[in-house]
Amino acid sequence: MEVLTKLRHHANQIKAHHLRDLLSDSSRNTHANFESILLDFSHSKVTNETLELLSEYAESSNLFTKIAGLYSGEVINPTEGRSVLHTLLRAETSDLPIFGEVVDVRNRIKDFSSKVRNGEFVGVSGKPLVDTLCIGIGGSYLGPEFVAEALKTEPECARAAAGRKLRFLANVDPVDFIRNTSDLDPHTTLVIVISKTFTTAETMMNAKTVKEWMVKSLGEFPADEVVKKHIVAVSTNIPKTSEFGISVENVFGFWDWVGGRFSVTSAVGLLPLYLQYGENVTNFLKGANSVDKMFLEKANRGGLSQNLPLLLGIIGWWNTEFLEYSSRAILPYSQALVRFAAHIQQVDMESNGKQCSLTGEPVKTTGPLVFGEPGTNGQHSFYQLMHQGRIVPAEFIGFCKSHSTDTLAHNELMSNFFAQPDALALGKTDYQLGTEKCPDHLIPHKRFPGDRPSLSILIENLNSYTCGQLLALYEHRVAVEGFLWGINSFDQFGVELGKGLATQVKKTIETGNFDEHPSKRLLEFYVAHRNN
Numbered sequence: 001m002e003v004l005t006k007l008r009h010h011a012n013q014i015k016a017h018h019l020r021d022l023l024s025d026s027s028r029n030t031h032a033n034f035e036s037i038l039l040d041f042s043h044s045k046v047t048n049e050t051l052e053l054l055s056e057y058a059e060s061s062n063l064f065t066k067i068a069g070l071y072s073g074e075v076i077n078p079t080e081g082r083s084v085l086h087t088l089l090r091a092e093t094s095d096l097p098i099f100g101e102v103v104d105v106r107n108r109i110k111d112f113s114s115k116v117r118n119g120e121f122v123g124v125s126g127k128p129l130v131d132t133l134c135i136g137i138g139g140s141y142l143g144p145e146f147v148a149e150a151l152k153t154e155p156e157c158a159r160a161a162a163g164r165k166l167r168f169l170a171n172v173d174p175v176d177f178i179r180n181t182s183d184l185d186p187h188t189t190l191v192i193v194i195s196k197t198f199t200t201a202e203t204m205m206n207a208k209t210v211k212e213w214m215v216k217s218l219g220e221f222p223a224d225e226v227v228k229k230h231i232v233a234v235s236t237n238i239p240k241t242s243e244f245g246i247s248v249e250n251v252f253g254f255w256d257w258v259g260g261r262f263s264v265t266s267a268v269g270l271l272p273l274y275l276q277y278g279e280n281v282t283n284f285l286k287g288a289n290s291v292d293k294m295f296l297e298k299a300n301r302g303g304l305s306q307n308l309p310l311l312l313g314i315i316g317w318w319n320t321e322f323l324e325y326s327s328r329a330i331l332p333y334s335q336a337l338v339r340f341a342a343h344i345q346q347v348d349m350e351s352n353g354k355q356c357s358l359t360g361e362p363v364k365t366t367g368p369l370v371f372g373e374p375g376t377n378g379q380h381s382f383y384q385l386m387h388q389g390r391i392v393p394a395e396f397i398g399f400c401k402s403h404s405t406d407t408l409a410h411n412e413l414m415s416n417f418f419a420q421p422d423a424l425a426l427g428k429t430d431y432q433l434g435t436e437k438c439p440d441h442l443i444p445h446k447r448f449p450g451d452r453p454s455l456s457i458l459i460e461n462l463n464s465y466t467c468g469q470l471l472a473l474y475e476h477r478v479a480v481e482g483f484l485w486g487i488n489s490f491d492q493f494g495v496e497l498g499k500g501l502a503t504q505v506k507k508t509i510e511t512g513n514f515d516e517h518p519s520k521r522l523l524e525f526y527v528a529h530r531n532n
């Protein structure tokens with residue numbers, strides 16, 4: 001029997017087994033460790049046979065060879081004719097000739113950020129640049145913000161960031177500009193315009209607004225001096241950055257083989273993060289690199305049971321493709337990971353929300369809907385649906401140590417981290433409700449069906465190094481799932497149509513003639529009621 005058919009047949013058997021039964025089977029392989037990370041998938045609907053069949057499929061579909069393509073420079077993004085090499089950004093050595101440029105940019109970032117941090121590179125009025133305002137959106141925003149938040153309370157990073165602010169201006173909503181700049185002093189602010197293409201409408205508009213704000217606020221100095229001392233860029237498009245007025249020595253480049261959503265370890269993330277956290281960021285790169293190396297070294301059938309991103313990938317694919325769950329929740333029990341789900345949502349959904357295979361054939365199932373919030377907050381919001389409504393495979397992420405010394409509160413938090421997977425998996429039966437003297441008419445309301453899968457990632461501590469590891473774990477898991485579906489995880493044509501229409505609508509609003517427009521009523525209402 002072909003392995004896919006065997007997997008479908010096996011999925012039907014697994015569906016019939018309640019997680020309660022699977023959890024009592026002590027012969028199951030249910031965890032893997034890497035350094036200070038424990039991945040526990042005991043609460044997933046996966047047995048040893050499932051893993052065996054998935055690893056058979058992985059081999060027969062050339063998954064391991066495809067993974068090697070993330071390191072070799074092969075063109076694995078054929079629709080854009082590009083390699084995919086974000087692993088090179090955190091490599092310590094490489095035979096690829098471009099690696100020299102990677103190291104050069106890294107060194108320039110370190111050099112520039114330490115000059116800013118130690119007051120050697122100052123603003124136009126001679127004041128130190130203690131605040132950083134990053135302008136960027138999508139991949140040029142979500143990753144850096146996730147890491148910046150994750151490290152904000154980590155003691156060493158907090159020390160390094162003392163007296164400094166780091167802000168992110170993403171939305172073209174002018175209110176985002178107000179929210180981010182109202183308490184910033186232009187004299188002490190360094191602006192980083194982050195855009196791979198340097199053409200993204202929102203970023204360009206915000207960059208223009210911020211440039212005008214800077215030039216006006218520092219009006220006693222020549223405009224070009226203000227720009228030179230206060231505005232730098234991260235981009236692959238040098239001509240456009242020059243057109244904007246940014247000197248070439250203030251542009252930190254990257255390459256077309258770095259996808260936006262995979263660009264956190266390029267200058268996109270490194271410049272803001274080195275400015276804020278100094279040398280700690282080197283450990284972030286080392287953490288990501290440690291997972292990159294393990295992912296490649298163990299990309300084979302023998303290594304699969306200890307390869308964390310590969311396990312995450314095959315279990316995720318199994319959940320979506322065979323158990324037919326259409327969503328996934330990312331639930332960090334850590335307020336520091338407040339922006340992690342938002343970042344991974346882009347990495348995952350922009351990569352794997354596709355409609356056809358690499359060769360253009362329609363694909364029935366691709367990536368799931370991804371959402372999440374830190375626990376315990378989410379418990380008081382959408383967990384109701386997860387316990388008694390739809391089945392949403394959950395991914396719990398927790399840390400043994402806290403950034404706070406309040407162990408009592410941390411224990412409280414972590415008790416919830418441990419309780420939720422059990423509640424989802426085991427549920428609560430009518431019999432249990434009966435022993436609690438639950439009135440009969442309330443039993444249907446208070447019953448918990450259970451049998452809801454999850455997995456847990458428990459890490460000793462959240463620091464720069466493990467933050468890099470977590471990033472790489474999820475980046476690679478998304479690639480694994482995309483390889484298994486045979487889709488191109490590295491293009492994103494699905495975002496283009498709406499952008500193009502927005503440009504047309506802008507023109508339509510200027511003309512004031514909405515007669516032919518499908519959103520006529522909305523446009524008329526808008527124009528009638530907007531400011532002035």
Ligand SMILES: O=P(O)(O)OC[C@H]1O[C@H](O)[C@H](O)[C@@H](O)[C@@H]1O
Binds near residue numbers: 138261492
């Ligand atoms: O970095 P940029 O070129 O400004 O692109 C910013 C973002 O916008 C695009 O529309 C894509 O959806 C993202 O993948 C990208 O990261």
